[in-house]
Amino acid sequence: MSKVFDLIEKEQNRQNTTIELIASENFVSPDVMRAVGSCLTNKYSEGYPSVRTSGNTGRYYGGCHIVDEIEEYCCDKWREVFHTDYHVNVQPHSGSSANLAAYMSVLQMGDTILAMDLNNGGHLTHGSPVNFSGKLFNMVFYNVTADGYIDYDDIAAKTEQFRPALILAGASAYSRIIEFDRIAKIIADANAKDPDYHPYFMVDMAHIAGLIAAGVHPSPFGLADIITTTTHKTLRGPRGGMIFCKKELAKKVDSAIFPCTQGGALQHVIAGKAVAAEEACTEEYRDYIFRVRDNCRAMCDEFIRMGYEVVTGGTDNHLFLVDFSRTHPHLTGKAVQDELDRHGITLNKNCVPGEKRSPMKASGVRIGTAPMTTKGFTEEDFIKTAHKIDEVIRGME
Ligand SMILES: Cc1ncc(COP(=O)(O)O)c(C=O)c1O
CATH class of the missing domain: 3.90.1150.10 (Aspartate Aminotransferase, domain 1)
Known part of the structure; x- marks a missing residue:
């Protein structure tokens, strides 16, 4: 037997015999696994399904008519999961790729982003100096209160002081409800004071996406301009990312994924994401x-x-x-x-x-x-x- 399969068996045994408490992990269904391990891994599909490009094929290679259908279906199902008509891009290879493309879609290098610091529960891609986010953009961070809650007054104060081009909500290690409506109001108030000031509101819901889908956490849809997520945490799908956005940003977001930051889409993973979306629509989920x-x-x-x-x-x-x-x-x-x-x-x-x-x-x-x-x-x-x-x-x- 190949050394690799020997090691996979060992990992399977580890997963079967340990208590897994990592908050960003999950166990996918056999159907998700089957889709991700399918023949779709063989197919190149740079670009987007033809439906999106008004009937002209949006792919760079032939033979894409079946993966077109899979990708379109995947987008439709995820809109159904979140009860939204936002545009969705299911091609991001990961949560980090989704965040990179989200920033690239609406920001210029050096623009200011207001986000949550890594130490307070934010993610590396929310402005850590060792990550592209901290290297490419001017990061400003809002604080948490002494007892660890997001300090919304600090968001308002720093919005006024630094006039960020984008305000980011979302975290990797925050156990409380994130009040998206409060942040949207801070942005609306800043805009009312200065009608020329229009910061983008971005939400990275990677951790809590499953809770939002099930109605256990308030939804950012309708409030945020751009919403990124991973698919492998509470959503219980394959390892990957997605970006939702208001329709007027669709072209910017799509081109920020391809051709700006990624090449060919991973259609086997997109198929896995579609299966996970089907599962997330059920009462059982x-x-x-x-x-x-x-x-x-x-x-x-x-x-x-x-x-x-x-x-x-x-x-x-x-x-x-x-x-x-x-x-x-x-x-x-x-x-x-x-x-x-x-x-x-x-x-x-x-x-x-x-x-x-x-x-x-x-x-x-x-x-x-x-x-x-x-x-x-x-x-x-x-x-x-x-x-x-x-x-x-x-x-x-
Ligand atoms: C809030 C948040 N955003 C983005 C990511 C990045 O996801 P990935 O590891 O798929 O790049 C994570 C990963 O843990 C996360 O917690």
Whole structure:
């Protein structure tokens, strides 16, 4: 047997035998897996389906009539999932590619973006100096309050002070509802004060997209100009990205993906995204997301009962952050992550608000309930897991 298949079998065994608490992961269905492993991987399809280009073929190669249908169907299904008539581009290879293209579609190099800092829960692509976002654009960051909530007054103040060309909402490690309507109002107020000032409102819903689809989190549709997402987290699809936008931005967004930042579309992944969209339209999926949220609350409450500090004191979504900086000042997130790995529990170290350590060590861990809820874990299972984690941490002391 090829060495690769031997290693895949080992990874399958790891996935089958560990408790997976990484908030950005999930387990796709056999149908999603089947689509992604299909013959569509053989097909080149630079450009867009013909329907989008008014009947002229928008592809650079022949033989695209079937993948055209798949891509169009994929777009239609995702609009159905989010009950929206926004334009959608399903070609981004990842969440990072989606964010790069979103910025490129409406900004010039050096423009100012107001976003959430990595330490406070933002993502690398939201302006980290080591990422293209921090290198290509002038980044300004809004703060969180002392108890870890987004500081909307700071967004208003920094909008007035820095007049960003784009305001970005969305996070990788934020456990509370993001009030999109409040940010939209800040933008509307700034525009009312100065009618020449029109910042774009972008939302990166990568983490919470599944909760938005199921109605567990308020929707940014109708408020934001551009919405990016990954498809592999709470949406439980294949690894990839998507961009939704208001119709007037459709051409800019499409050309920011191809030809600006990507080449041929990954049609096998687009087929997987379409299958995931079909699944996300079902009652079963809605019920799954409600269980993800309820399981998360139950586990988070248990940590608090055991004396741990949780950023913001709780969760409204699929994740929460345990902050060791005051309760276990000698413990790093990395040490906890490594020790739990040895006990078959997988999670990731995470910076906490006011972080004093480097992101490679960090003072907290992020815990998510989406993958194990897919595997059938109940509230009792998550509570048991919280106790197991506590036992491991006490062992480290
Ligand atoms: C909010 C957010 N945006 C974008 C991304 C990037 O996604 P990808 O890893 O697919 O590039 C992530 C990944 O974790 C994320 O959390």
